[in-house]
Amino acid sequence: MTPTPAIECRHLTHRYGDFTAVDDVTLEVQAGETLGLLGPNGAGKTSVVRVLTTLTPVQHGEVRIFGLDARRDTMDIRHNLGYVPQQLSIESALTGRQNVDLFARLYDVPRKQRRARVDEALSAMQLLDVAENLAGTYSGGMVRRLELAQALVNRPSLLILDEPTVGLDPIARDGVWSQVADMQAEYGMTVLLTTHYMEEADALCDRVALMHHGVLRAVGSPHDLKSALSSDASPDPTLEDVFRHYAGSDLTADTARRHLGEIRSSRRAARRAS
Amino acid sequence: MPVDLIRAPRGIRRAGGLLRRMGAFALVELQKLSHDRSELITRMVQPALWLLIFGQTFSRLHVIDTGNVPYLAFLAPGIIAQSALFISIFYGIQIVWDRDAGILAKLMVTPAPASALITGKAFAAGVRSVAQVVGVMVIAYLMGIHLTANPVRILGAMAVVVLGSAFFACLSMTLAGLVRNRDRLMGIGQAITMPLFFASNALYPVEVMPQWLRWLSAVNPLSYEVNALRALLLGTPGNTLLDVGVLLVAAALGVFTASTLLRRLVR
Numbered sequence: 001m002t003p004t005p006a007i008e009c010r011h012l013t014h015r016y017g018d019f020t021a022v023d024d025v026t027l028e029v030q031a032g033e034t035l036g037l038l039g040p041n042g043a044g045k046t047s048v049v050r051v052l053t054t055l056t057p058v059q060h061g062e063v064r065i066f067g068l069d070a071r072r073d074t075m076d077i078r079h080n081l082g083y084v085p086q087q088l089s090i091e092s093a094l095t096g097r098q099n100v101d102l103f104a105r106l107y108d109v110p111r112k113q114r115r116a117r118v119d120e121a122l123s124a125m126q127l128l129d130v131a132e133n134l135a136g137t138y139s140g141g142m143v144r145r146l147e148l149a150q151a152l153v154n155r156p157s158l159l160i161l162d163e164p165t166v167g168l169d170p171i172a173r174d175g176v177w178s179q180v181a182d183m184q185a186e187y188g189m190t191v192l193l194t195t196h197y198m199e200e201a202d203a204l205c206d207r208v209a210l211m212h213h214g215v216l217r218a219v220g221s222p223h224d225l226k227s228a229l230s231s232d233a234s235p236d237p238t239l240e241d242v243f244r245h246y247a248g249s250d251l252t253a254d255t256a257r258r259h260l261g262e263i264r265s266s267r268r269a270a271r272r273a274s
Numbered sequence: 275m276p277v278d279l280i281r282a283p284r285g286i287r288r289a290g291g292l293l294r295r296m297g298a299f300a301l302v303e304l305q306k307l308s309h310d311r312s313e314l315i316t317r318m319v320q321p322a323l324w325l326l327i328f329g330q331t332f333s334r335l336h337v338i339d340t341g342n343v344p345y346l347a348f349l350a351p352g353i354i355a356q357s358a359l360f361i362s363i364f365y366g367i368q369i370v371w372d373r374d375a376g377i378l379a380k381l382m383v384t385p386a387p388a389s390a391l392i393t394g395k396a397f398a399a400g401v402r403s404v405a406q407v408v409g410v411m412v413i414a415y416l417m418g419i420h421l422t423a424n425p426v427r428i429l430g431a432m433a434v435v436v437l438g439s440a441f442f443a444c445l446s447m448t449l450a451g452l453v454r455n456r457d458r459l460m461g462i463g464q465a466i467t468m469p470l471f472f473a474s475n476a477l478y479p480v481e482v483m484p485q486w487l488r489w490l491s492a493v494n495p496l497s498y499e500v501n502a503l504r505a506l507l508l509g510t511p512g513n514t515l516l517d518v519g520v521l522l523v524a525a526a527l528g529v530f531t532a533s534t535l536l537r538r539l540v541r
Contacts, residue, residue: 004277053383054383055379055382055540066277066279068279076279076280079385083380087376088376089376090377091302091306093306093309094302094305094309102298102302103384105297105301106298106381106384108291108294134309147380150380
């Protein structure tokens, strides 16, 4: 029996008035996988995330999270989600512990386990020592780690991170990614992250999906996508080169759709797509 | 990889989950207050000025007929209701602020229903307003105004203030869901606060109002709050059951409409 995918998007389209933010996106993420949704600002990544998190209703197409319908089973989906939004958003008038404890309560972590689970999440994010300090006194990197602790306290099956390293210095960024990788290894959760830092996605993701102007341009493992682009003139392309290749500035949406596809492994496949 | 999915509670178990989450939001508001109590003190300045300046001046003028009740005693419950209104009516701005800071979106992705979040905020408005009851009673005692010392009646007055504040906080959050903009909401808050206050019996009895203002007063929940407070704190005759009933229905309607409109804020 084929395992149920963690995320299934079929022909997802989302419009704000006349503007199409997400255009016919079809995407599947397997359980336990780490998928990076990459693209520049305005690519439509956050709009996809808002639909996946049930924050925005599905307008057109179909979205399933672990087989649950995002139109109908919103509460079931939310019980299994961890979400870190793009904005640094914590209650600065509460302590770090109180911020995480709130989420433990909202996710119905049983009372007897609550203290231990909050401690575990804070400890995993190396915030246990400062847990009793007001979150308003935390640095940007610490706030981001606190948000990760909030998102992980219910041990979610799907962790969605929307640009989690925006605005952080390189050391804080490394810290966040290393914590995410550790938690993913420990709990085997599915992770979907959006970023426009290609090198980070390259290092962390099993597969990446490249978005531009609301259209999914290519999906594949960083290695496969890079190999597909490799040539004598450019023997060692980066993921950024891959992105430039698929998101070329004069690509029309129709051309992009022709380019869309799961790039499996071979250079031949990549040549066909271009 | 097999995944153990958690399912949302069904049927009657949903009510338990809703109550627990309301409790969680209410607890957060108490925790915030415990970290910064200065707000409770600074909020006492305005009611103190109303009692000390407006109250004392008007009580000397003897232009408002309040029957057997001295004007300052008549005014004190009105000032409690007024300061609770002023606290609550800006809760919509706070929720728009939460939206702008990304906090609201994060909370809306949790299994907490919108009604739990709204009720938590309404409770917070109530708790902050209860502090006004205590503060005004202390000031009244120092000014020689005779309010009840019966602890049951004082607790009753606190409950009435919580209900009134919950309604006005929900009214403000409903407006936030409609206008979705902090500056516009600020303007609307300022525009409706004074009419709500003056179209109530907080400063003067309904009997001295022109007929059109009496009609407004009859549909203004602030009047019912003031009536109930006067009955509890001064022992004036009134229909406290009706007053509390109106406040309960108004608060429940407020929670319903504000919850229904909350998701508009994050779209």
